[in-house]
Amino acid sequence: xxxxxxxxxxxxxxxxxxxxxxxxxxxxxxxxxxxxxxxxxxxxxxxxxxxxxxxxxxxxxxxxxxxxxxxxxxxxxxxxxxxxxxxxxxxxxxxxxxxxxxxxxxxxxxxxxxxxxxxxxxxxxxxxxxxxxxxxxxxxxxxxxxxxxxxxxxxxxxxxxxxxxxxxxxxxxxxxxxxxxxxxxxxxxxxxxxxxxxxxxxxxxxxxxxxxxxxxxxxxxxxxxxxxxxxxxxxxxxxxxxxxxxxxxxxxxxxxxxxxxxxxxxxxxxxxxxxxxxxxxxxxxxxxxxxxxxxxxxxxxxxxxxxxxxxxxxxxxxxxxxxxxxxxxxxxxxxxxxxxxxxxxxxxxxxxxxxxxxxxxxxxxxxxxxxxxxxxxxxxxxxxxxxxxxxxxxxxxxxxxxxxxxxxxxxxxxxxxxxxxxxxxxxxxxxxxxxxxxxxxxxxxxxxxxxxxxxxxxxxxxxxxxxxxxxxxxxxxxxxxxxxxxxxxxxxxx
Amino acid sequence: xxxxxxxxxxxxxxxxxxxxxxxxxxxxxxxxxxxxxxxxxxxxxxxxxxxxxxxxxxxxxxxxxxxxxxxxxxxxxxxxxxxxxxxxxxxxxxxxxxxxxxxxxxxxxxxxxxxxxxxxxxxxxxxxxxxxxxxxxxxxxxxxxxxxxxxxxxxxxxxxxxxxxxxxxxxxxxxxxxxxxxxxxxxxxxxxxxxxxxxxxxxxxxxxxxxxxxxxxxxxxxxxxxxxxxxxxxxxxxxxxxxxxxxxxxxxxxxxxxxxxxxxxxxxxxxxxxxxxxxxxxxxxxxxxxxxxxxxxxxxxxxxxxxxxxxxxxxxxxxxxxxxxxxxxxxxx
Numbered sequence: 095x096x097x098x099x100x101x102x103x104x105x106x107x108x109x110x111x112x113x114x115x116x117x118x119x120x121x122x123x124x125x126x127x128x129x130x131x132x133x134x135x136x137x138x139x140x141x142x143x144x145x146x147x148x149x150x151x152x153x154x155x156x157x158x159x160x161x162x163x164x165x166x167x168x169x170x171x172x173x174x175x176x177x178x179x180x181x182x183x184x185x186x187x188x189x190x191x192x193x194x195x196x197x198x199x200x201x202x203x204x205x206x207x208x209x210x211x212x213x214x215x216x217x218x219x220x221x222x223x224x225x226x227x228x229x230x231x232x233x234x235x236x237x238x239x240x241x242x243x244x245x246x247x248x249x250x251x252x253x254x255x256x257x258x259x260x261x262x263x264x265x266x267x268x269x270x271x272x273x274x275x276x277x278x279x280x281x282x283x284x285x286x287x288x289x290x291x292x293x294x295x296x297x298x299x300x301x302x303x304x305x306x307x308x309x310x311x312x313x314x315x316x317x318x319x320x321x322x323x324x325x326x327x328x329x330x331x332x333x334x335x336x337x338x339x340x341x342x343x344x345x346x347x348x349x350x351x352x353x354x355x356x357x358x359x360x361x362x363x364x365x366x367x368x369x370x371x372x373x374x375x376x377x378x379x380x381x382x383x384x385x386x387x388x389x390x391x392x393x394x395x396x397x398x399x400x401x402x403x404x405x406x407x408x409x410x411x412x413x414x415x416x417x418x419x420x421x422x423x424x425x426x427x428x429x430x431x432x433x434x435x436x437x438x439x440x441x442x443x444x445x446x447x448x449x450x451x452x453x454x455x456x457x458x459x460x461x462x463x464x465x466x467x468x469x470x471x472x473x474x475x476x477x478x479x480x481x482x483x484x485x486x487x488x489x490x491x492x493x494x495x496x497x498x499x500x501x502x503x504x505x506x507x508x509x510x511x512x513x514x515x516x517x518x519x520x521x522x523x524x525x526x527x528x529x530x531x532x533x534x535x536x537x538x539x540x541x542x543x544x545x546x547x548x549x550x551x552x553x554x555x556x557x558x559x560x561x562x563x564x565x566x567x568x569x570x571x572x573x574x575x576x577x578x579x580x581x582x583x584x585x586x587x588x
Numbered sequence: 589x590x591x592x593x594x595x596x597x598x599x600x601x602x603x604x605x606x607x608x609x610x611x612x613x614x615x616x617x618x619x620x621x622x623x624x625x626x627x628x629x630x631x632x633x634x635x636x637x638x639x640x641x642x643x644x645x646x647x648x649x650x651x652x653x654x655x656x657x658x659x660x661x662x663x664x665x666x667x668x669x670x671x672x673x674x675x676x677x678x679x680x681x682x683x684x685x686x687x688x689x690x691x692x693x694x695x696x697x698x699x700x701x702x703x704x705x706x707x708x709x710x711x712x713x714x715x716x717x718x719x720x721x722x723x724x725x726x727x728x729x730x731x732x733x734x735x736x737x738x739x740x741x742x743x744x745x746x747x748x749x750x751x752x753x754x755x756x757x758x759x760x761x762x763x764x765x766x767x768x769x770x771x772x773x774x775x776x777x778x779x780x781x782x783x784x785x786x787x788x789x790x791x792x793x794x795x796x797x798x799x800x801x802x803x804x805x806x807x808x809x810x811x812x813x814x815x816x817x818x819x820x821x822x823x824x825x826x827x828x829x830x831x832x833x834x835x836x837x838x839x840x841x842x843x844x845x846x847x848x849x850x851x852x853x854x855x856x857x858x859x860x861x862x863x864x865x866x867x868x869x870x871x872x873x874x875x876x877x878x879x880x881x882x883x884x885x886x887x888x889x890x891x892x893x894x895x896x897x898x899x900x901x902x903x904x905x906x907x908x909x910x911x912x913x914x915x916x917x918x919x920x921x
Contacts, residue, residue, distance in 0.1 A: 212870055
């Protein structure tokens with residue numbers, strides 16, 4: 095058996111050439127990929143400026159693109175065996191080259207049998223006819239096209255930035271530059287306004303502008319009048335004003351000197367210190383409104399003060415009236431103490447309820463003596479029940495109190511006697527019922543029984559079944575046979 | 589190398605001669621003829637499915653005459669018993685009066701066996717073929733008899749008139765290397781069939797190969813080179829038919845209930861080698877896998893209800909799987 099010829103043959107040579115072409119193609123593709131990423135960063139820089147995209151970020155983007163290209167280069171690197179398969183696919187060789195290359199170069203066993211040699215001979219013949227340039231042509235990859243477009247975009251962005259700036263700067267965003275340049279071109283500069291002054295004629299101005307001018311003048315005059323109306327001297331309270339306030343318990347009025355002593359002046363001084371204005375504290379204190387000078391109050395404040403005074407006076411009158419009523423109720427309670435006890439027993443056991451019942455009893459006594467009308471008791475009872483207690487029970491207790499006071503307790507005594515008599519009568523009837531014997535005849539009125547639901551016929555007659563038989567339920571194919579069958583039966587019967 | 593090349597050339601020529609002899613009788617049906625030859629040279633069996641009258645029995649007879657092999661035909665019926673196929677033990681009387689039991693061989697003892705309408709026999713009788721097809725042996729009592737090589741079972745079944753039939757179980761279907769669909773002939777082919785039928789004399793078939801040459805062709809076919817990327821492509825096709833979660837395509841999960849067994853991958857490689865040899869190549873390619881995927885896998889996958897409801901067939905799904913699998917890149921070299 096001759097020694098196998100394992101030197102690189104035409105198949106290996108073809109695969110190596112194609113592999114070098116594929117490698118160069120991939121190098122070019124990955125280079126342009128890195129370039130595209132870097133150009134993307136540059137375009138972003140030109141578009142947004144260093145205000146949003148620092149120059150270091152653009153550099154980092156370029157480095158990221160290089161790193162990604164290297165990773166892609168390492169990961170997608172095809173082997174020679176895969177290159178041979180690609181040649182087979184592109185040239186339609188049905189795995190001829192790949193099989194020959196594998197069994198001669200890749201296989202660990204390096205099979206050198208006759209079959210392998212013969213197959214390699216056939217593959218070598220095919221390899222001579224393969225042109226690597228046609229199998230792996232140089233075509234523009236997507237990354238190349240993208241790089242070209244990004245490069246053109248970067249040039250355009252740079253040109254725009256250079257055209258709108260007198261001194262080239264990458265700091266502001268391009269949109270800002272374009273907008274400012276466009277706005278400057280549309281709005282005339284102040285110099286041009288000075289060069290061509292225009293006399294404003296009020297008659298030629300539109301109505302809106304006239305109105306705005308009039309409004310401005312009105313606002314200025316109002317400000318001046320307000321400044322003139324302010325008092326020039328700081329406000330000082332007078333003794334007359336202090337005496338004008340009503341003396342109300344709980345309402346404490348402090349003179350201004352005491353306020354200053356308690357720290358209000360300190361706050362003002364702190365405020366003045368913070369604002370570096372030594373007169374601020376004095377002005378604030380002087381502007382504070384006081385109740386000593388009635389002339390300094392506004393009308394609204396004066397009306398509020400009057401309402402407050404009226405409310406206090408009403409409250410005091412109410413308190414005086416309550417004191418008088420309590421004195422009169424004490425007198426009535428001495429006369430009808432039994433009635434009040436009954437009222438308290440029928441009412442609620444809570445404290446609020448008992449207090450209401452006492453008030454109701456007091457009012458009931460007052461009505462008995464003719465001091466107050468009876469409605470007052472009911473009102474007091476209902477007013478006391480606003481705390482959530484049973485109002486009906488309290489009203490009934492008030493009525494009972496009134497009735498007991500009239501009969502002086504004799505009504506219950508009469509009722510008790512009547513109940514006792516009725517009890518004896520009931521016992522007597524019960525004894526007679528137990529001793530009663532005999533028949534009892536109950537007479538009722540005779541009536542004809544009638545049904546609520548009308549009677550209906552719920553079944554069909556025998557003649558209806560004949561129509562059911564003649565319906566189309568019998569298949570047409572069997573109808574004749576069935577008819578003959580029944581006719582035969584009928585004939586036999588006859 | 590010259591000797592090897594001559595052997596390969598002679599192998600291709602011999603196969604072409606057999607094809608030519610069969611074409612004398614069978615008009616058209618090249619795929620069927622090539623499939624049967626492929627199964628014969630690969631050492632497998634073939635299942636033909638087609639309506640009656642398409643020349644299945646004629647093909648077997650012509651193949652037996654062209655290959656100079658013994659052939660027998662069994663018409664499967666519901667009352668056919670296993671002993672009718674395998675043979676039975678009979679009492680043999682000697683002239684001297686002595687009697688002994690003797691195994692009477694059945695029709696299965698032939699090189700080519702036509703099991704006509706195999707799905708009409710009971711499962712018991714069908715399973716009698718299992719051992720013969722897989723092990724190439726027949727066991728009767730305690731005796732095991734070897735079947736002579738080459739042994740090819742060519743079973744037919746009728747896709748119509750399924751009432752009263754016993755569909756082959758999956759275990760037995762898996763033992764057929766290829767399942768070939770016998771289609772209706774084209775118009776020109778039908779014209780040729782009529783002309784030949786009307787002819788006065790039948791064309792005589794000359795034996796183009798003998799048993800030893802067939803076995804030699806088998807040996808050559810087993811040495812056809814299969815590169816790793818081609819082998820991996822065949823494996824990918826078989827794996828794609830299995831509806832497991834790691835399947836490459838979602839088609840299998842959607843339409844296939846049971847995918848191909850490893851016998852499917854074996855069939856792809858075995859028949860791919862023979863096909864390469866029949867085309868004069870000493871290497872198998874991915875195109876061979878694509879061409880043989882349908883006959884080698886269509887009876888090894890079981891579709892689910894969704895596939896039947898959508899009107900999808902095994903061939904449709906296999907074609908979609910083939911188109912969805914990218915050519916394998918092979919191992920890193």
